[in-house]
Amino acid sequence: MLMKERNSVILILFILTMFAFFVMLQPAEASDPASVITVEQLEPILGTPGLVIIDVRSPEEYGDGHIAGAINVQMAEYADQNNPIAVMAATPEQMEAMLGSKGVGNESRIVIYDDQGASATRLWWVLYMYGHPDVKILDGGIEKWQAAGKPMTTVAPLVQAAQYKIDRSRINKGAVASTEEVLAAVENKSALLVDVRSSDEFNGKILKQGAFRKGHIPGSIWLEWTKNQNPDRTFKSIPELKKMYEGEGITDCKKIIVYCQTGTRSSYTYFVLTQLLGYPDVQNYDASWIGWSKDESLPAQVGYSVLKIGSRFYTEGGSEREMDVIPYLKDGRAFVPVLYLASMLDIVSEDIKWDPAGKAVTLVKAVYAQPT
Structure with a gap:
């Protein structure tokens, strides 16, 4: 009888040991829920001591209605106005001066929101870089708050100035990439470069105000920041995000540097990669395309297209498009549709000239002199 009981105890201990072992093998949850707060979580804690809600929309939008108790902070207030590169x-x-004047202290619990997401994550990123311990993003921002029928106010709260001190030893210098680090990534592939701007910006079809050249940093992967969002501007689920990034070859196995025009939209992608997916080595290139394009000695790439022989479909700046003729190989040479070549050269159909007698196609590329 004692032997049976002893064997039973040993069996139970073995099962418990194996259970603990397999639990240890399970991957840890990648997301950090402490960095995101939902509308349902925020409403019941409004007005609690130590809570600071920051609305980073324009003064006009803030004045038309905001969450009760929220203060208004403009992007210019958390940007270096003395830096020649915009919005650094x-x-x-x-x-320290700005936060103190807004009544924010070192122990404040901060919730940030806007109407699109990127301005909020920009302030989050700056606070994260400077070591503030408790900062959250309101998932879905003010639009989600309003859609849920939550109360709004036009009354600005009274603010009492506070003391704010940044511990220089806690500054997260690894959160920001320098131009030298980005150039190293271009030259020796030391990191993955991810451009989160629009397709037209990436491909050089448009030059957004503030930039000095069209195009993107050579070797960059294009993945627009809005692809992280659901239609209601909430974050996509972790499985969706993981599948999307891994599908683009963006994994946690390598250092990642994200950039946009000013480091604002890329702060959203930085937040997703570090706080939701748990990627350990991510940097935001603060100077971004404005800083890079300003330096003529730095390389730039315009356009980006991938086609496959035998397929009618090709990708341009990450978007799938269709050709009228399938490209093919013959005698070791690739034959592609003229319309495809014209598109890559930004030549419109009216400038494609066909000579039936000579059976020749001429592509006319208009070149305009730049003003001096």
């Missing part, structure tokens, strides 16, 4: 992160001294 404010210095520690500038952030």
Whole structure:
């Protein structure tokens, strides 16, 4: 009888040991829920001591209605106004003065929101870089709050100035990439470069105000920041995000540097990669395309297209398009449709000339002199 009981105890201990072992093998949850707060979670804690809600929309939008108790902070207030490159992160001294004047202390629990997402994550990124311990993004922002029928107010709260001090030893210098680090990634593939701007910006079809050249940093992967969002501007689920990034070859196995025009939209992708997917080595290139394009010595690539022989479909800047003729190989040479070549050269159909007698096609590329 004692032997049976002893064997039973041993069996139970073995089962418990194996259970603990398999639990240890399970991957940890990649997301950090402490960095995101939902509308349902925020409403019941409104007005609690130590909670600071920051609305980073325009003063006009804020004045038309905001979450009760929210203060208004403009992007210019957390940007370095003395830096020749637009919207670079404010210095520690500038952030200390701004936060203190807004009544934010070192122990404040901060919730940030806007109407699109990127302005909120930009302030989150600056605070994260400077080591503030408790900062959350309101998932879906003000639009989600309003859609849920939550109350709004036009009354701005009274703010009492506070003392704010950034511990220089806690500054996360690894959160920001320098131009030298980006150039190293171009030259020796030391990191994956991810451009989160629009397809037209990436391909050089448009030059957004503030930039000095068209195109993108050579070797960049294009994945627009809005692809992280659901239609209601909430974050996509972790499985969806993981599948999307891994499908583009963006994994946690390598250092990643994200950029956009000013480091604002890329802060959203930075937030997703670090806080939701748990990627360990991600940097935001603060100077981004404005800083890079300003330096003529740095390389730029215009256009990006991938086609496959035997397929009617090709990708341009990450978007799938269709050709009228399938490209093919003959005698070791690739034959592709003229319309495809014209598209890559930004030549419109009216400038494609066909000579039936000579059976020749001429592509006319208009070149305009730049003003001096």
